[in-house]
Amino acid sequence: MIYGAEQEFYLASAPFLRYTQTYLWNAQQSGIMGRGMEEHMEPIIKIEHLEKEFKLKEMDVHALRDVSLDIYKGDIYGIIGMSGAGKSTLVRCLNFLERPTAGTVTVNGKDLAKLSEKELREARKDIGMIFQHFNLLMQRSVIDNVCFPLEIAGMSRAQARKKAMEYLEIVGLAEKAKAYPVQLSGGQKQRVAIARVLASDPKILLCDEATSALDPQTTKSILQLLKEINQKYGITIVVITHEMAVVQEICTHVAIIDQGNLAEHGTVEEIFLAPKSREAKRLIYQGYEKVAEMKGKRCVRIVFSENSSFEPVIGNMVLAFKSPVNILYANTRDLDGVAKGEMVLQLPEDEELGRKMIAYLKSARLTVEELEGYVD
Numbered sequence: 001m002i003y004g005a006e007q008e009f010y011l012a013s014a015p016f017l018r019y020t021q022t023y024l025w026n027a028q029q030s031g032i033m034g035r036g037m038e039e040h041m042e043p044i045i046k047i048e049h050l051e052k053e054f055k056l057k058e059m060d061v062h063a064l065r066d067v068s069l070d071i072y073k074g075d076i077y078g079i080i081g082m083s084g085a086g087k088s089t090l091v092r093c094l095n096f097l098e099r100p101t102a103g104t105v106t107v108n109g110k111d112l113a114k115l116s117e118k119e120l121r122e123a124r125k126d127i128g129m130i131f132q133h134f135n136l137l138m139q140r141s142v143i144d145n146v147c148f149p150l151e152i153a154g155m156s157r158a159q160a161r162k163k164a165m166e167y168l169e170i171v172g173l174a175e176k177a178k179a180y181p182v183q184l185s186g187g188q189k190q191r192v193a194i195a196r197v198l199a200s201d202p203k204i205l206l207c208d209e210a211t212s213a214l215d216p217q218t219t220k221s222i223l224q225l226l227k228e229i230n231q232k233y234g235i236t237i238v239v240i241t242h243e244m245a246v247v248q249e250i251c252t253h254v255a256i257i258d259q260g261n262l263a264e265h266g267t268v269e270e271i272f273l274a275p276k277s278r279e280a281k282r283l284i285y286q287g288y289e290k291v292a293e294m295k296g297k298r299c300v301r302i303v304f305s306e307n308s309s310f311e312p313v314i315g316n317m318v319l320a321f322k323s324p325v326n327i328l329y330a331n332t333r334d335l336d337g338v339a340k341g342e343m344v345l346q347l348p349e350d351e352e353l354g355r356k357m358i359a360y361l362k363s364a365r366l367t368v369e370e371l372e373g374y375v376d
């Protein structure tokens, strides 16, 4: 493998462990190493049996229940669920903005609950955060917004400005350095927030609904920027969202939170190909227009995970069984840059024929899942 500037930086300036993690991350990205080898790596974030209860006057709110999750260096981990599911609470527990009621959060090998206030402040330097409403200082120019945390950390003004300009270049906003936040679009404001957080050299970036206030096109460009940052700097990213499209666009992994419980987690591909929990199915099927027509019928969802097309398989099946099938939904989705086709078919009423068709589709190496009973 060829060592680039980033690896040299790690070799020169960081302890062996950090270099090893970067090497493993790069090996994983370049396909040298399979995901299975992670078993031998420590997760960068380890959440074990996390509970969070808010005690209110009128009642207690149990926001998180027994959530356990491992996030590895280089992952872009989506946390998805409905409003009030507990996503923000979970992410705020990762830097102890919220203290868990029970369970442990270990970041970079440190159990956050065991740290003193000073050690916790130190540990938080590795964890950056961006928000839905950008949280910029409106009275300060773009460059001063990026400089602000650097100067607070003790960097000289000249040094801070130099570093801030470097990061404004990275996010494509160097020419707006002297502008004020009020003069920027939503997407530009989020870019400033990203430059500001990157300037502090975080190892982990938490994004709390970072694209929810943006239009679809701007959302795409910000997600693309986050992906570039992940790939270029190896920063682990945790993305909170209620939109499956965001998860599909950039995440490698996803955890689905439902009423404070971890409903399901895995790679985005695993969950997309075969969602198991009701909440995962609801999220995956939410784009289906003809859901009402699927009720009470023998429907199957098939997914192409390879580079081929549905038509010959379906056409050949209809010819082989001499029985038509009804196509209720067909679509292609881009999962982290890889096109996946999905289709919902209504099979014939005849039980035996339906079973044979399912076997036929499976023999064509399609992922086949019976929908009956899941569609609401």
Ligand SMILES: Nc1ncnc2c1ncn2[C@@H]1O[C@H](COP(=O)(O)OP(=O)(O)OP(=O)(O)O)[C@@H](O)[C@H]1O
Binding pocket: 054, 056, 061, 062, 063, 081, 082, 083, 084, 085, 086, 087, 088, 089, 090, 242
């Ligand atoms: N500081 C708090 N005090 C009391 N209850 C809280 C507090 N923060 C969150 N909750 C409650 O915990 C539950 C989970 O809230 P949380 O904000 O984590 O959900 P969410 O999935 O992020 O929702 P949304 O997508 O709407 O932001 C909700 O019932 C919420 O009312």
